[in-house]
Amino acid sequence: MCGDILRAGMTARAIPSIDQLVQRPAVQALVARFGHAAVVQALRSAADALREQIRAGGTADESAIAATIEERAGVLLASSFRPSLRRVINATGVIVHTNLGRAPLGEAAVARIRELAGGYTNLEYDVDAGRRGARDTHAEALLCRLIGAEAAVVANNCAAATLLALAALARGREVLISRAELVEIGGGFRVPDVMTQSGARLREVGTTNRTRAADYGLAIGEQTGAILRVHPSNFRIEGFVERTPLAELVALGRRFSVPVIEDLGSGFTGLETSRVAALANEPTVQHSVQTGVDVICFSGDKLLGGPQAGVIVGRAALVARIRRHPLLRALRVDKLTYAALEATLAEHLAGRAGDAVPVLRMAALSAKSIGARAERLAAPLRAAGWRADLVDGFSTIGGGSAPGSGLPTRLLALERARLSADALDSQLRALETPIIARIESGRVVLDLRTVRPDEDDQIAAALAAI
DSSP: TTTSSSSSOOOGGOOOOOOHHHHSSHHHHHHHHOOOOOOOOOOOOHHHHHHHEEEEEEEOOGGHHHHHHHHHHHHHHHHTTTOOOOOOOOOOSSSOOOOGGGSOOHHHHHHHHHHHHHHHOTTTTEETTTEEEOOGTHHHHHHHHOOOOOOEEEEEHHHHHHHHHHHHHHTSSSEEGGGEEEEEEEEEEEHHHHHHHHEEEEEESSOOOOOOOOHHHHHOOEEEEEEEOOOOOHHHHOSBOOOOOOHHHHHHHHHHTOOOOEEEEEEOTTTTTTTTTTTTSSHHHHHHHTOSSSEEEEEESSHHHOOSOOOEEEEHHHHHHHHHHOOOOOOOHHHHHHHHHHHHHHHHHHHHHHHHHHHHHHHOOOOOHHHHHHHHHHEEHHHHHHEEEEEEEEEEEEEEEEEHHHHHHHHEEBTTTBBBBBHHHHHHHHHOOOOOEETTTTEEEEEEEGGGGGGGHHHHHHHOOO
16 A cells, blocks of 8 residues: 555655645545545645645655545545445345335336436326326326226335325324224334324224224214224234234224225235245235225335335325315425335236236245255355255245245355354444345354345355455
8 A cells, every 4th residue: 555665754844735745636526526626635634634744754665655645535535425325235035125225126217217217207287288286196097997996096115105195184183093903013103103193193093912893883972083094013922812804894884984904014006925925925005995995095115015105095085185185295206206106006907016026026036946046046146165054944025014024035144263152243244335244153144035036146256356
C-alpha cells in the first residue's frame, strides 16, 4: 500500500496542494464519479490525516505522497457515497422475509417499473377527457377481476389499509374484535394501537382461546361501528380453541347492519394450493369476498408476490367512503408501486403466477431440486478445502403467512478448519453483496430455495475467496 513504507525526515510541507492533486488523472476520475466538491473535501481530509501522521512522528515515502492521498480519498468517497439500501442474497430459506424486503418482484413487474420510471405517466390524468384524473383508481379493474370484488383501492401497506378502513367506517364508534385476534406482529405492529389511531374504540369479545358468534351478538349496540376479524398472522393457538366461522360473522353483521372488516394479511389468491401443501389452509381473499365480508384488507408484498402495498377490496359503497377519506392522501402509493402491482396482478390473471411470481415459484420448489443445486455448489467448495454436507431441513413461507408450516428442503451445511460458524456468518455478511445465511447445530447452512439460480456462482466465488 502506498505510504506504508516511510522515509524518515520528511515534513508536512512536502504534501502537494489540493489544486495540484485535483489535476492528477486518477483524481479527475473521482471527480467524474463523485463530483468536484466531494472530491476536494475527501482530499483535504486525507491530506490532513497524513499531516497529523507526520507530525506525530510518522514518515512517508515522498515519491508516493500524492498517490497515498488520492487512494485514501477514494476510500473515503466510496464509503460516504455507498447507498444504505443494498442487494443481498437471501440464503435463509424464509421466502417472504420481512427484514430482507419481503417479496422479490417478478420479471414482468421489474420491466414495467423500468418502462414507466424514466418518464411521465397518467398517474393523475384522464387521457380520454383531457383533464385531471384520479390516482386511486389504478389497479382497481385488475383487482376486481382477480378477486371478484365490487371495488378496490390501494394504500401503502396492510396496516395502513386497516387504519384507513377503520377511520373511514368506524371513527368515534366501537369496533368488536375477538381477544384471540389482538395480535402483535413484527416491527411492533399491534392491532389495538392501529385501532386507537383510527379513532375507533376497541371492544373485546370472547376469550383468548374461544370466541363464538353469540359473544359478538351480545356486544353489538348503538355504538357499534364495525366487526373486525384479523388473520392470526405469524402464530397459531392450538388445543381447546374455537373461532367464529366467517359466514356466521357476516350473517351477524347483515342482521344488525354492521359492516364486517377483515384484515387478511397475506393476500393469498389460492392459485397455488395444489402445488404448495403448506398453503392448503391459508385463507384466500376470494373466499372472504364470496362469503360476503364487506371490506377486506391484505398485503401486496406477501403471497400476492408484488410490491409493498395495502389493498382494500369490498362493497362499492363502503370502498367509496374509504376512497373519500382525507387520510388516503397521506397513505397513497406512487406510480412505481402501481406499475409493479398491475404487472403482478396480470401474471395472476393470465395463469402464469406459479412460475412468474418468485414467491410462489420458490414455495413450489421440491427438496429434490434444491438438493441437486446444492450438490452442484458443494463440489467446487469441497475441492477448495470446505466441508460441505447436504442435510435435510425446512424452509418457511414467512411474512406472517401459513404460520407453523414448513417446506421440506435440503440445506448446504458449511465448515472450515479454524473458522467458527459465527466468524463465517460475519464474513458472509461483510461481503460487497452480503450473503444472509442461518446457523443450525453449530454450522452455517444455506437454503437455496430463496437464492436465485444465477446467484449460485456468486456464492461459490465468495466462499472460495474466504
